[in-house]
Amino acid sequence: MQFFTSPTSPFARKAHIFLIETGQDQGTEFILGSGSPLAVGQAPIAQNPLGKVPVLVTDTGAALFDSRVICRYLDDKAQAGLYGSETRLWINLTLEAMADGIMEAVILTVYEARLRPAALYFSDWVEGQLQKVERALDRLENTHIGDLGGDLSAAQITIGAALGYCDLRMAERTWRKSRPVLADWYEDFSARPAMQKTNPAQI
Numbered sequence: 108m109q110f111f112t113s114p115t116s117p118f119a120r121k122a123h124i125f126l127i128e129t130g131q132d133q134g135t136e137f138i139l140g141s142g143s144p145l146a147v148g149q150a151p152i153a154q155n156p157l158g159k160v161p162v163l164v165t166d167t168g169a170a171l172f173d174s175r176v177i178c179r180y181l182d183d184k185a186q187a188g189l190y191g192s193e194t195r196l197w198i199n200l201t202l203e204a205m206a207d208g209i210m211e212a213v214i215l216t217v218y219e220a221r222l223r224p225a226a227l228y229f230s231d232w233v234e235g236q237l238q239k240v241e242r243a244l245d246r247l248e249n250t251h252i253g254d255l256g257g258d259l260s261a262a263q264i265t266i267g268a269a270l271g272y273c274d275l276r277m278a279e280r281t282w283r284k285s286r287p288v289l290a291d292w293y294e295d296f297s298a299r300p301a302m303q304k305t306n307p308a309q310i
């Protein structure tokens with residue numbers, strides 16, 4: 108398989124953790140490729156016309172995106188059961204959607220600061236994106252810690268990748284301060300070798 112990735116992309120990190128945790132990283136070719144809406148750069152546009160990473164090209168040549176499709180594929184291929192069934196399935200999918208939403212909101216603030224001309228920087232809009240993140244983190248702290256327990260799951264991996272991205276891009280918001288239970292959970296989860304190996308601070 109080929110995996111198009113970028114070291115700082117939280118979506119790519121999520122899929123990379125799935126690759127490692129399902130034992131499919133060995134033998135997979137990792138190809139760096141990222142761009143932005145303003146400059147395609149090394150983005151894998153031949154494989155994904157949207158120009159986004161991650162993309163997984165399977166052994167039969169199918170280009171899979173986005174990260175949710177890739178993660179489901181890897182789970183299915185390895186029969187890893189990371190999504191579970193019945194009630195667990197819907198919890199895992201919902202928490203994956205919440206994690207993706209956190210990542211999307213933070214990325215939008217990064218693009219706003221990096222790509223938009225300074226004179227057009229829209230601070231209220233940025234704050235609105237960060238409020239989405241704050242609300243989602245509160246929901247995790249107050250409602251979903253129980254859902255993050257037990258055997259390794261898609262919910263754990265995706266929330267782990269999202270919290271890692273909060274540390275990378277919005278550290279000044281000190282998300283741990285009012286969320287001690289989530290912070291403890293994340294500290295434990297971060298010790299997993301797959302989290303360590305994909306930590307953007309160490310790549």
Ligand SMILES: N[C@@H](CCC(=O)N[C@@H](CS)C(=O)NCC(=O)O)C(=O)O
Binds near residue numbers: 113117118119161175
């Ligand atoms: N929904 C997509 C989001 C992927 C995404 O936004 N990737 C970013 C990097 S974190 C990207 O490649 N952006 C380039 C662009 O928007 O042109 C997924 O889950 O994979």
